[in-house]
Amino acid sequence: MPYLQPFDPWGSELCSCPPKWSLNPYTGCGHRCLYCYATSFISRFYEPRIKKDFLKKIERELKAIPEDTLISLSNSSDPYQPLEGKWKFTRRFLEMLLDKKIRLLIITKSDLLLRDLDLLSRLKVVISLTITSKKISSIIEPGAPSFERRLYALKELKKKGFKTVVRLDPVIPGINEDEIKEVLSEVLPYTDHFVLSTYKAKPDSLKRLSEAFPDKRDLFKELYLIKGTLIKGSRYLPSDLRKKLLRPLIEEIKKAGKTFAFCREVLEGYPSKKGFCDGSFLLDS
Numbered sequence: 045m046p047y048l049q050p051f052d053p054w055g056s057e058l059c060s061c062p063p064k065w066s067l068n069p070y071t072g073c074g075h076r077c078l079y080c081y082a083t084s085f086i087s088r089f090y091e092p093r094i095k096k097d098f099l100k101k102i103e104r105e106l107k108a109i110p111e112d113t114l115i116s117l118s119n120s121s122d123p124y125q126p127l128e129g130k131w132k133f134t135r136r137f138l139e140m141l142l143d144k145k146i147r148l149l150i151i152t153k154s155d156l157l158l159r160d161l162d163l164l165s166r167l168k169v170v171i172s173l174t175i176t177s178k179k180i181s182s183i184i185e186p187g188a189p190s191f192e193r194r195l196y197a198l199k200e201l202k203k204k205g206f207k208t209v210v211r212l213d214p215v216i217p218g219i220n221e222d223e224i225k226e227v228l229s230e231v232l233p234y235t236d237h238f239v240l241s242t243y244k245a246k247p248d249s250l251k252r253l254s255e256a257f258p259d260k261r262d263l264f265k266e267l268y269l270i271k272g273t274l275i276k277g278s279r280y281l282p283s284d285l286r287k288k289l290l291r292p293l294i295e296e297i298k299k300a301g302k303t304f305a306f307c308r309e310v311l312e313g314y315p316s317k318k319g320f321c322d323g324s325f326l327l328d329s
């Protein structure tokens with residue numbers, strides 16, 4: 045199977061991403077986020093590993109796609125997870141793009157990407173940092189860099205003139221719903237576009253969250269399993285609650301004159317524009 049694949053949001057009509065290709069330089073992810081959805085379809089996900097002949101294969105596959113293709117790096121792993129420190133597959137891939145017109149969207153939780161500013165500054169790229177919590181990121185994303193390191197990376201990127209996206213994703217009821225507002229106020233000045241999303245439960249991620257926060261087990265059960273709705277294999281919160289969680293963030297972002305979109309969800313009163321959500325439109329601005 046090719047490593048470079050057309051992005052497939054599992055046929056979800058709620059996905060408003062533009063057409064793009066997806067690449068994961070590694071299989072699995074060492075950031076080990078409790079809420080991660082990729083664990084439900086990739087085996088041994090928390091045992092990240094390299095891909096066989098990655099560099100050789102990807103060089104060949106790059107030649108077979110149109111020049112200005114949009115590539116998203118990555119949707120089912122983090123391109124700057126700990127393995128990248130040793131193997132540098134992401135860096136090697138960036139080097140391959142230097143003489144191409146490929147448009148790139150990088151989604152990461154790691155400040156390791158600052159290592160590659162020399163290459164990134166020569167590419168057509170938008171960088172999206174996921175930041176979910178100040179106080180409990182070491183619990184919900186135990187293998188990922190701290191809030192402070194991500195904020196530092198965001199500030200550096202802005203200072204160097206990059207277009208930036210922050211994913212406040214996911215907002216989890218009873219877990220980060222209050223402090224996410226604080227996160228937003230800290231990142232707001234350095235962010236061009238926001239992606240917002242509430243946690244969508246899969247059986248394995250819900251189990252991990254319930255084990256890490258036993259006092260919230262009943263709340264999760266009530267909101268997701270009793271009152272929630274099953275959409276394309278994920279359980280969504282009731283729509284009035286999703287609105288309640290995201291509205292304060294939307295109001296702040298609107299006040300600051302920044303753009304926002306939702307990831308795989310629709311909120312009554314906030315029409316979503318097709319092809320707008322992931323922030324890749326910033327490549328053309």
Ligand code: SF4
Nearest residue numbers: 073075076077080121
């Ligand atoms: S960084 Fe992304 S892919 Fe990696 S564990 Fe966290 S949510 Fe999953």
